[in-house]
Amino acid sequence: MKKIEAIIKPFKLDDVKEGLTEIGVRGMSVSEIKGFGRQKGHTEIYRGAEYTVDFVPKLKLEVVVGAEMAPQVVELIEEKAKTGSIGDGKIFVTSLEEVIRIRTGERGKEAI
């Protein structure tokens, strides 16, 4: 099993979610985060004074799938979240040891 975490631009969420649902991903979590990479921050103006805000709002999407499906998911997120300009985000893939569905007690792939 793999856990795929994707940091994406907030306005790309709908495209990514629809794409993932179409290829059969049945669940995901999303959270609002702030961070920066090469994009650095953005500028805000208050009463004529400019402030550089380092941490910009992004979304973190978390999806857990079977190992065989992971490349397809990564490819889809890559395609859907891309604008080509700086700040498109990153995708992290990690191996996952165990998944448990609390209601039924199922373990492993069954519980995804």
Place this chain on the structure above:
Amino acid sequence: MINAGDTAFILICSALVMFMTPGLALFYGGMVRNKNVLSTIMQSFIVIGLVTVIWVLWGYSLAFGPDVGGVVGSLAWFGLKGVGLSPSPDYASTIPHQAFMIFQAMFAIITPALITGAFAERMKFTAFLFFILLWSTFVYSPLAHWVWGAGGWLGNMGALDFAGGTVVHISSGVSALAAALLISKRKGYGKEQFIPHNLPMTITGTAILWFGWFGFNAGSALASNGLAAGSFVTTHVASASAALTWMLAEWMHHGKPTTLGAASGAVAGLVAVTPAAGFVGPLSALIIGGLAGVICYGAVVAKSTLGYDDSLDVVGIHGVGGTWGALATGLFASTAVNPDGANGLLFGNAGQLWVQFLSVLVTCIFAFVMTVVILKVLDLTIGLRVDDEEEVRGLDITQHSETAYSL
């Protein structure tokens, strides 16, 4: 003779002006960081309590009581002794004396509350309370007497101040400068970001201020008459035009029209028209407001190069806007608008501008020096600032044991 219409109008205007101080609390509260929003709101809100008590006991008497040498009122009206329900012989002859007194109380309340923007996010609450007590007694009351009190020397000299450009705005703006210099910068100023935490709160406050200002300026006619209607119109026109010009100035200077800019402009326009409201016509108000938006924007931008931490720009908006308004009154005043006023420079009376200039100068010097003295005394006795750790944790939790937002 008590006039029912005038009395009803002034009582409603008093309520409108009262509402400005909670409006100011929101205006300021939105601009600070979320760890200081309650303490900032409190510094306006509790002034309603404190100054009302001062006003009833001795403040009103010092400001409007029987004149002592043109400088101050006597304590003959201590505890509102003799301030009754029939009209005063000296002030507003068609409304109960107490109606005039309570209308003036609301001005006495908002003026020191305006100063709090300069030392937001770092002043000790006890020091703040003593500051308000002393400032209200030794700065506001005498100044109100000079300009509006029967026998006051600035009023006798012919200085025009319809609703408080010198007494309210220049005095608070200049005192704010003194306070910002004496209390010095917030910890991390220039290194950390001090970004407003809730601008919708600030905009709400602006709307309340604008609404209440009709009571402030139109009510200063002290009667429900044509002068009140004229002041209502000039007030609105100046505010509207300043909101536009500030927005445009910032747009041209920084590339974006901001909501905080529009709100700040509206307040700057209200400040500038305050001394002029009952002495100028609508088109003059348009110009006074329009220039106020640009001038005050410039003053606020200049702050960062001058290097003092007037946290919420009391100096740039009230000090500079009030000064512009007082001088503009000396330019645009016209006896065609108000026969009890005077003509300004543009209507052939250059002398009026000189009188206005003198009244500004005197107010600046008096308010600055007195504020420095008061704050020095408090600094040496109880200390002005919270300690570094309290400042970092925020004033809400350290001064009041509360937090505004919980998750």
